[in-house]
Ligand code: FAD
């Protein structure tokens with residue numbers, strides 16, 4: 001067994017890990033990153049980018065884009081005087097395009113490692129002990145000794161007992177991104193982010209999509225104004241939601257599934273479908289790290305225990321991303337990765353957990369940052385609301401997409417922005433302005449006084465800020 005020594009070893013090459021490794025190397029640390037490589041690579045090489053690039057954010061957004069164009073061609077073009085006949089989808093081509101983008105980006109991270117002098121190690125990392133020289137980590141057949149370790153092992157899909165995932169008939173996120181033909185009937189268990197995004201993809205392409213959700217409320221984490229609007233719009237588009245269900249026995253055959261469940265009134269129901277996507281959350285990847293051997297603390301919920309600065313209970317061992325508390329989002333993982341590298345270098349690394357944006361890439365998109373109205377009510381905070389529909393915006397009308405609204409919540413006494421909730425076109429991009437404003441402790445008056453280009457969708461954010469002071473100009 002050969003031994004290699006580094007200042008920093010990052011375990012896991014997803015957004016948390018690869019970004020931490022690049023930043024650590026930029027700050028002068030001799031850095032390595034090991035990746036256990038579960039993603040199929042034609043050359044058997046380690047693929048960087050983790051869940052996000054390989055089987056998450058990027059491939060899902062590629063399929064959302066293609067299916068959105070398909071739907072536009074079939075339903076929206078005609079109203080603007082464009083005839084293209086009935087569009088057809090070549091699923092293999094769509095999946096191939098998605099895979100090309102994934103290959104391009106995962107390869108790109110390797111290039112970034114070279115540029116920043118990060119050593120890429122191919123293998124699973126597991127703690128082996130500690131000496132004065134540093135932490136001992138087994139990486140495949142090699143022993144790595146590192147002064148500091150960043151665990152960024154991410155998460156894996158949660159599966160349900162009695163529902164075996166083969167990623168053909170019954171899929172988690174991996175199979176859902178590679179379905180080879182449009183299912184006639186697609187069942188989805190879990191009306192969360194993956195259920196809504198992947199359900200939208202296959203619904204747009206022609207599948208009948210039925211979503212079974214355990215919770216009685218739709219999108220409980222979102223502002224309830226937004227959640228209600230979303231449920232109404234998605235239902236109108238054809239997604240069918242059964243909320244408050246309890247999943248019973250699921251029978252899987254060669255051609256489909258039969259799902260027995262109790263509906264919200266406790267009545268027995270059966271749903272037959274030719275494919276099933278199980279999207280009921282994700283679990284942190286800590287098995288196989290040999291955490292017990294070194295006493296690395298894992299919480300009851302299976303996450304590595306960390307403080308606000310991602311320090312674990314072990315000196316010189318840090319953990320970032322999906323494997324620790326907080327939202328399982330790529331940009332949150334990256335923020336933490338940068339913070340840890342900067343803290344290791346003695347800098348003032350920081351991650352503001354109050355301004356992490358959420359985005360759901362459906363149509364319309366949903367995006368928010370900060371507190372929801374129900375959270376402010378529960379906390380007894382006095383707030384004011386500015387809410388403006390996209391219907392009042394010339395650009396949205398011109399784009400043929402005047403759905404949804406921007407809702408701004410500001411402190412009734414200080415005017416400080418407490419939350420911004422958007423459902424509408426390009427919400428994913430519009431939320432950036434709200435994040436900047438909140439990061440700099442901005443008030444609604446600050447946004448109200450900023451000149452917004454005309455005609456743009458961002459004018460709706462501007463109007464929502466004006467509406468907080470009851471002086472919108474265009475509504
Ligand atoms: P991961 O990306 O999971 O990376 C961890 C890496 O560590 C993996 O490559 C794994 O192979 C490796 N690894 C694990 N154990 C070991 C070990 N012992 N040794 C070596 N390597 C190891 N987030 C967003 O912000 N926006 C989105 O649009 C979005 N879309 C998503 C869509 C889907 C379908 C899914 C499933 C997720 C999506 N996410 C999205 C979430 C996002 O993918 C994750 O939050 C993000 O990937 C977490 O990054 P990470 O680095 O913590 O972990």
Ligand code: NAI
Pocket residue numbers: 160189190191192193194195197212213214215245247278279280281282327328329358359360361
């Ligand atoms: P999720 O947590 O978003 O949603 C899971 C849903 O499944 C919840 O509504 C939950 O109530 C429901 N559920 C749980 N158990 C159930 C059961 N037994 N029967 C029926 N319903 C059940 O998880 P999801 O969609 O799997 O996504 C995982 C994570 O990946 C997300 O939380 C998010 O962090 C990340 N992600 C982010 C995206 C984005 O940023 N756009 C896109 C996709 C995923």
